[in-house]
Amino acid sequence: MEGETIVRVEGLVKDFRPGFGLTKRRVLHGITFEVRRGEIFGFIGPNGAGKTTTLKVLMGLIRASAGRAELLGHAVSESEFRREIGFAPESPYFYEFLTGREILSFYARLCDVAPAQIAARVDAVLGEVGLSHAGDARLRTYSKGMLQRIGIAQAIVHDPAVIFLDEPMSGLDPVGRKEIRDLIVRLNAQGKTVFMNTHILSDVEMICDRVAIIVKGRIAYQGALDGFPGERKLFDVTLASLPPDFVEEVEAQLGTKLDGRGERVTLRLAEKEMNELVQAALVRGARIEEIVRHRDDLETLFLRAVEESR
Amino acid sequence: MRGAIAAIAVNTVRDAVRNRVLYILVFFSLVMIGTSVVLATLSYVERARILQDVGLGAIRFFGAAIAIFMGVNLIHREVERRTIYTILSKPVTRASFLAGKYLGLVATLWLQLAIMMLAFVLVSLASGAALGAGHAIALGLVAVELAVVVAFATLFSSFATPFLAACYSVGLYLVGHLTRDLRALGAGSESEVFAQTAVWIHRVFPDLSALNRTIEAVHGLPIPPPEVGWALVAGLAWCLGFLLVAVVVFERRDFR
Numbered sequence: 001m002e003g004e005t006i007v008r009v010e011g012l013v014k015d016f017r018p019g020f021g022l023t024k025r026r027v028l029h030g031i032t033f034e035v036r037r038g039e040i041f042g043f044i045g046p047n048g049a050g051k052t053t054t055l056k057v058l059m060g061l062i063r064a065s066a067g068r069a070e071l072l073g074h075a076v077s078e079s080e081f082r083r084e085i086g087f088a089p090e091s092p093y094f095y096e097f098l099t100g101r102e103i104l105s106f107y108a109r110l111c112d113v114a115p116a117q118i119a120a121r122v123d124a125v126l127g128e129v130g131l132s133h134a135g136d137a138r139l140r141t142y143s144k145g146m147l148q149r150i151g152i153a154q155a156i157v158h159d160p161a162v163i164f165l166d167e168p169m170s171g172l173d174p175v176g177r178k179e180i181r182d183l184i185v186r187l188n189a190q191g192k193t194v195f196m197n198t199h200i201l202s203d204v205e206m207i208c209d210r211v212a213i214i215v216k217g218r219i220a221y222q223g224a225l226d227g228f229p230g231e232r233k234l235f236d237v238t239l240a241s242l243p244p245d246f247v248e249e250v251e252a253q254l255g256t257k258l259d260g261r262g263e264r265v266t267l268r269l270a271e272k273e274m275n276e277l278v279q280a281a282l283v284r285g286a287r288i289e290e291i292v293r294h295r296d297d298l299e300t301l302f303l304r305a306v307e308e309s310r
Numbered sequence: 311m312r313g314a315i316a317a318i319a320v321n322t323v324r325d326a327v328r329n330r331v332l333y334i335l336v337f338f339s340l341v342m343i344g345t346s347v348v349l350a351t352l353s354y355v356e357r358a359r360i361l362q363d364v365g366l367g368a369i370r371f372f373g374a375a376i377a378i379f380m381g382v383n384l385i386h387r388e389v390e391r392r393t394i395y396t397i398l399s400k401p402v403t404r405a406s407f408l409a410g411k412y413l414g415l416v417a418t419l420w421l422q423l424a425i426m427m428l429a430f431v432l433v434s435l436a437s438g439a440a441l442g443a444g445h446a447i448a449l450g451l452v453a454v455e456l457a458v459v460v461a462f463a464t465l466f467s468s469f470a471t472p473f474l475a476a477c478y479s480v481g482l483y484l485v486g487h488l489t490r491d492l493r494a495l496g497a498g499s500e501s502e503v504f505a506q507t508a509v510w511i512h513r514v515f516p517d518l519s520a521l522n523r524t525i526e527a528v529h530g531l532p533i534p535p536p537e538v539g540w541a542l543v544a545g546l547a548w549c550l551g552f553l554l555v556a557v558v559v560f561e562r563r564d565f566r
Contacts, residue, residue, distance in 0.1 A: 016566070059399040062564040079403045087399035093391045095321065095326035110400040154396055164399075289314035 006162055006193050007035035007058065012067035014053055026217065030067060033212045033222045037161075040184065040194045042208035044201065044298075046306060049196045050217040052090070055166055058195075059087050072162065083111055086155030090167040090197075092147055096140035100131055100150050103139060104157050113156035120195065121157060129153045129183065141297065145176040156169035162193045169200050169224055201298045205301050211298070213305045235274045238266045238290040239281050246284040268294060270284065311563035314402045315410040322414025324566070327421070332376065336422050337407035339372035340486060343429045347437060358439035358530050365430045366524040370452055373566070374483060377456045378421055381463025384411050389565055398565070405557045412464050412553060419456050423449075447538055448527035454545035455521040462516075468560045485511075486518035516548045 014028040018207070027049050035041040045051050056062045060076050074081040094103050104122040113121055126135045129149040136140065142150065148168065155163055169177040177200075178290055185207055190193050198253060204211060205225065212222035240263065242250075247265075251258055258265045269277060278288060326332060346364035350357040388394040388411070397407060429448050434441050462482050466475035489512040496508025521542045526533045 016564075056565065061395060061396065061398060062566060063562075079401050082399060082401040085399070087396065089392055089395045091392075092396065094393060094396075095325045100323075102324070106317060106321050107400065110314050110397065110402055112313060112401070158400075185313075185550055242420065292463075 001020065002248075003281040004037040005034045006037050006072060007033075007041075007195060008070045009033050009058075010068045011053070012054065012057060012069055013065045014050075014057060014062065015065040024085045028057075028064075028067075029217045030215065031217070031219045033219055035195055035210075036194065037193050038191065040079070040188050040207050041198065042204035043195060043197045043209040043213055043214065045214035046199065046206055049214045051199075051214055052166060054214070055087075055164060055195075055197050058164065059067070083158065084160050085162045085164065086160040087164045088148075088151040088166065088168060090170055091144075092151035092154075094139050094147070094150065094154075097138060099136050099138050099155075100142070100310060102124065103150065104153055108157045110238040113158050115286040121159075125153045128156070128186075130179065145172055148172060148176070148180065150220070152180070156187065160193065163187060164195045164197075166197045167199070168196060169198065169203055177203065200247065201302060205298045213302060215306055215309040218309070220309060221301065233271050234268055234294040235271065236266055236268050236290070236292045236294050237274055237277060237288070239266065239277075240264045240287040240289050241282070242283055242286045246281070246286060249280075251293040264289070266290075314400075314406045318397070318402070318407060318410025319414035319417060322411055323418050323421070325521055326380065326415070326418040332380075332418075332422070335372060335376050335379070336425060338440050338517065339368055339376075339426050341431050342372065344366035347433060348439065356387055358434075358437065360529045361439055362430075362434060362445075363439055363524070364530065366448060366452075366551065369426045369430060369449070370425070370455070370522070370524070373419065373423055373452060374459050376422060377415075377459040377480045378463050378476055378483070380415055380418070382472045382479055383461045384415055384460075384464050384469050385467040385560070386475070387474050394565060404560050408464065408468070408553065408557055408560055412420060412460060415460050415464075416457050417458065417477050420453055422458065423453055442527075442530065444523070444527035444530060444533055447533050448523040451521040451523055451538070451541060451545075454542060455518055458486075458516055458521070458548045458552070461556075463551045465556040465559070468556045469563065477486040482515065483518065486516045487522070488519075489515050490519045517526065517544070521545055 008152070010032050010263065011030045012028050012032070013030050015024040015026050017024045031050070036087070043051055043054065053062065057064050058071060060079070060082075063077075069076045072081055072084055077281055101122055103119050104125060108118045108121055109115075113157065122135070123132070126132045129152055131146060131149055131153065134146060139147065139150065148171070152163075152165065152168065155165070166182070168180050172180065181203055184194055184196070188207075196208065208225060210222070210224050213220045242263075242265065247258055250267075254267070258267075267277070274291070278291070281288060338366045343365045346368065349364050350361035353360055385394075385408075390399075394407070398404065430449075433442065434445075459479070463475065463479045466478045470478065492508045495510040496505040499505050499508075520537075523533050523538075525531070
């Protein structure tokens with residue numbers, strides 16, 4: 001089942017008609033991407049790029065103007081299969097007069113969880129999100145972080161196979177962000193596919209398997225977090241115990257002065273240059289301490305994608 | 311599907327009964343029913359009738375006010391608070407959501423109506439005013455009328471802002487109580503166009519005066535059972551009609 005397509009979006013278009021609807025504004029320009037079973041997928045983009053609109057189409061909250069969107073092989077307009085998915089919106093707001101336990105029981109009933117299992121399931125989920133102590137408190141007394149966690153709790157109370165999270169770390173302090181990140185990783189380890197809408201790139205780099213970058217309603221990149229398109233193959237080479245004449249040779253060859261002269265130097269080189277330097281260093285008795293493949297980070301790729309769309 | 315409708319209805323009642331604003335409205339209605347005792351003392355004749363007339367009038371007025379106030383916010387609040395996002399992303403159809411919210415609100419209103427009815431009965435008994443089957447029928451028809459008012463308020467709430475939905479609802483409520491008189495006026499008119507227009511208005515808009523039997527109840531006049539039966543059938547049909555249109559409108563809506 002690993003690798004099976006869970007979310008399939010093909011040529012998705014969404015037009016909004018602001019005001020009296022005489023003109024239309026296109027916010028999604030035929031986007032295409034897919035999410036596979038078992039992965040943590042990051043859907044990233046700047047504000048107003050179309051992330052939430054895409055998610056709302058997938059959740060059946062807005063209708064696509066054209067194109068196709070499928071979840072678990074079902075058209076998103078269908079309802080029954082939604083037992084298999086969970087959704088936590090950004091900054092969720094719930095019926096504030098209800099307690100955490102009551103709201104989770106309500107959502108469990110909506111998902112046809114057997115009545116005899118609801119109490120046990122609610123307790124388990126409250127424990128999972130670290131809210132066991134607050135289950136009987138009304139939601140109006142919850143902090144933002146607690147509401148964020150109850151939002152995720154309602155998304156998993158029926159034990160779905162796929163979880164959609166819209167900006168799950170938004171507005172949380174570093175501790176809260178780590179807790180949510182750990183929770184997402186735990187859920188993924190349980191076999192759940194996670195689709196995460198976010199603009200916090202460091203979180204994406206830490207936990208996502210693949211990403212799609214959306215800019216101005218178009219997919220600018222989709223794929224794994226290594227091997228970004230346009231990335232040059234560079235290596236960071238660290239050498240030590242270099243003879244002084246070898247240092248001069250290298251400096252002449254690179255046209256730059258080396259820091260650390262002879263003790264320990266690190267150079268960023270293309271593959272061919274790296275091979276030549278390593279061979280020469282070995283012949284001249286220098287010590288090779290480390291060779292590391294240099295990768296562009298997600299931020300570099302993200303900023304490049306945004307820049308190219310201008 | 312029925313499980314989801316029941317869960318949403320129960321949740322709507324629970325959320326509503328914990329909202330203090332409603333208690334304020336119910337409190338005012340109880341004050342008004344109590345005031346009927348004072349008003350009745352101002353007259354030397356027919357004190358019991360004045361007391362019951364004012365009492366039933368207060369129940370109908372506050373019942374409709376609460377129904378419109380809650381009905382026009384029914385969907386808007388869910389969209390505004392984004393609670394609708396988490397519900398519609400579950401295996402819940404939009405029609406089930408609307409049905410659950412509607413039934414929950416009607417149950418809440420009937421609960422409030424029961425409190426007002428109890429106050430009315432206690433005031434009547436304390437004042438020595440007679441109570442009979444006519445009162446039970448009149449109050450039962452008020453319950454049906456509230457269900458109709460919630461249905462059209464829900465329809466307006468499915469596409470308009472609360473303010474506009476309230477304007478439409480109040481307008482329809484007033485027209486609904488005037489269509490029968492308008493038809494009678496048209497029948498006596500020399501203008502054929504006016505007569506036909508009045509007939510069509512009476513046919514198109516809900517005839518809410520069919521659900522108003524307070525005069526008969528207060529004056530002890532007979533209420534023919536077929537008329538009660540017809541009013542019940544018509545009330546149910548209006549509820550279903552408004553809700554069906556609301557579902558069609560709601561199905562097409564984007565939640566941005």
